[in-house]
Amino acid sequence: MSKKTQYLLGILFTILVGSILNYYLCCEGSEADLNADSDSSVTAVEPIDNSTKTAxxxxxxxxxxxxxxxxxxxxxxxxxxxxxxxxxxxxxxxxxxxxxxxxxxxxxxxxxxxxxxxxxxxxxxxxxxxxxxxxxxxxxxxxxxxxxxxxxxxxxxxxxxxxxxxxxxxxxxxxxxxxxxxxTSRMEAIQALGDAIKSDPLVLYFETGASTLNLTAEQREKVANISRYIDKVHEAQIHVIGHTDNTGDAFSNTKLGQKRADFVKRYLMGNAISESQIETLSKGQEEPIASNATDEGRKQNRRVIVTIN
CATH class of the missing domain: 3.30.1330.60 (OmpA-like domain)
Structure with missing residues (x-):
C-alpha cells in the first residue's frame, strides 16, 4: 500500500471517529437536556382546583x-x-x-x-x-x-x-x-332556655393535673345554649365556679378552684364567647357534692360549674 493511500485512510479514520464522538457527546446530551426540560415542565403543572366556592x-x-x-x-x-x-x-x-x-x-x-x-x-x-x-x-x-x-x-x-x-x-x-x-314566641323561647340552663347547668369534671377538656355531645349542646342565651340577653353573665376535693389545705384548694375556673373561661373565650360576659370565682373545697372519703367522691367534687345569673 502506498504512503498516499495510507495517508488518505488515516484522514478517513479520523473523520469517522470524530463523527462518532460528536454524536455521543453532543446529540445524546441534547436529548437528555430535552428530556429534562420536558420533565420539568410536567412537574411545574399546578393541580386542578375543583374546590367549592360559595359567594x-x-x-x-x-x-x-x-x-x-x-x-x-x-x-x-x-x-x-x-x-x-x-x-x-x-x-x-x-x-x-x-x-x-x-x-x-x-x-x-x-x-x-x-x-x-x-x-x-x-x-x-x-x-x-x-x-x-x-x-x-x-x-x-x-x-x-x-x-x-x-x-x-x-x-x-x-x-x-x-x-x-x-x-x-x-x-x-x-x-x-x-x-x-x-x-312574643321568640323572647319566650329565650326565657325558657335561660330557665333550663339554670336548672341544669354545665358541669365539667377535672382529673388531677388535667389541662384539657373533652366535651360530650350533651355538654357541647349546653355550651351552644349558653352562647345563644347571652347573645339575646345582653345583661346576662356567665358564672364559672371552680370546686375541688379536700386533698391539701383549704387555701391551696381555693387557688386551685380559681385556676380551673379561669381555664374554663379561657376555653369559652377561645370559642367566640366574649370575656366581658364571663365571671369566675372559686369555692375551693367548701361545697362538696359527694364524700371525699372515696376516689369516686373526690372525682365528683373536682368540678367546674358553668351557669348564668
Missing part, C-alpha cells in the same frame, strides 16, 4: 337589600377560625348589611355554617358548622350589628370540596327576615 349573598325578599359578592368567609379544614384579613370588597358588603339592619331593628340575619362529616370538631359547639356560624356572627357584631338580631345554625354538607391547601371557600350562607314585633 357572599344577603338578600331581603321583604325589602330592597341585595348584596352579592364573589367572595366570602373562608376556613381551614377542621377549623372554625375565620381566615383573615378579609378582602376590602367583602368588608364593604358587610357594612352595607349592617347599615341596612340598623335602619330597622326588626330585621333578623340568619347565618348557617357548614361542615363535612370527616372534619374534626375541636370547638365547644355541637358541630363545626355552628362554630363557624358563631365566628361569622361575632365578626358582624364587631361592626355594630346587635347579636340579638342574629341567629346561627349548623348543617352538614358533604358536597363541599376544599382546595389544594385544605381551605373551604364560603362554607356559610345568609338569609334575612323580618321579626313580627307582636310575636
Amino acid at each position: 357572599f349573598l344577603v338578600a331581603d325578599e321583604e325589602g330592597d337589600l341585595n348584596v352579592e359578592l364573589n367572595d366570602n368567609f373562608n376556613f381551614k379544614e377542621s377549623y372554625f377560625t375565620i381566615l383573615e384579613p378579609l378582602s376590602n370588597p367583602l368588608n364593604e358588603a358587610i357594612v352595607k348589611v349592617k347599615n341596612y339592619m340598623q335602619q330597622d331593628s326588626m330585621k333578623l340575619l340568619h347565618i348557617t355554617g357548614y361542615y363535612k362529616s370527616d372534619e374534626s370538631n375541636n370547638s365547644a359547639f355541637p358541630n363545626l358548622g355552628l362554630a363557624r356560624a358563631n365566628a361569622v356572627k361575632n365578626y358582624f357584631v364587631s361592626t355594630g350589628i346587635s347579636s340579638k338580631n342574629i341567629d346561627t345554625y349548623g348543617e352538614q354538607n358533604n358536597d363541599m370540596v376544599a382546595d389544594n391547601s385544605k381551605i373551604y371557600y364560603g362554607p356559610v350562607t345568609f338569609k334575612m327576615s323580618t321579626h313580627d314585633e307582636l310575636d
Whole structure:
C-alpha cells in the first residue's frame, strides 16, 4: 500500500471517529437536556382546583337589600377560625348589611355554617358548622350589628370540596327576615332556655393535673345554649365556679378552684364567647357534692360549674 493511500485512510479514520464522538457527546446530551426540560415542565403543572366556592349573598325578599359578592368567609379544614384579613370588597358588603339592619331593628340575619362529616370538631359547639356560624356572627357584631338580631345554625354538607391547601371557600350562607314585633314566641323561647340552663347547668369534671377538656355531645349542646342565651340577653353573665376535693389545705384548694375556673373561661373565650360576659370565682373545697372519703367522691367534687345569673 502506498504512503498516499495510507495517508488518505488515516484522514478517513479520523473523520469517522470524530463523527462518532460528536454524536455521543453532543446529540445524546441534547436529548437528555430535552428530556429534562420536558420533565420539568410536567412537574411545574399546578393541580386542578375543583374546590367549592360559595359567594357572599344577603338578600331581603321583604325589602330592597341585595348584596352579592364573589367572595366570602373562608376556613381551614377542621377549623372554625375565620381566615383573615378579609378582602376590602367583602368588608364593604358587610357594612352595607349592617347599615341596612340598623335602619330597622326588626330585621333578623340568619347565618348557617357548614361542615363535612370527616372534619374534626375541636370547638365547644355541637358541630363545626355552628362554630363557624358563631365566628361569622361575632365578626358582624364587631361592626355594630346587635347579636340579638342574629341567629346561627349548623348543617352538614358533604358536597363541599376544599382546595389544594385544605381551605373551604364560603362554607356559610345568609338569609334575612323580618321579626313580627307582636310575636312574643321568640323572647319566650329565650326565657325558657335561660330557665333550663339554670336548672341544669354545665358541669365539667377535672382529673388531677388535667389541662384539657373533652366535651360530650350533651355538654357541647349546653355550651351552644349558653352562647345563644347571652347573645339575646345582653345583661346576662356567665358564672364559672371552680370546686375541688379536700386533698391539701383549704387555701391551696381555693387557688386551685380559681385556676380551673379561669381555664374554663379561657376555653369559652377561645370559642367566640366574649370575656366581658364571663365571671369566675372559686369555692375551693367548701361545697362538696359527694364524700371525699372515696376516689369516686373526690372525682365528683373536682368540678367546674358553668351557669348564668
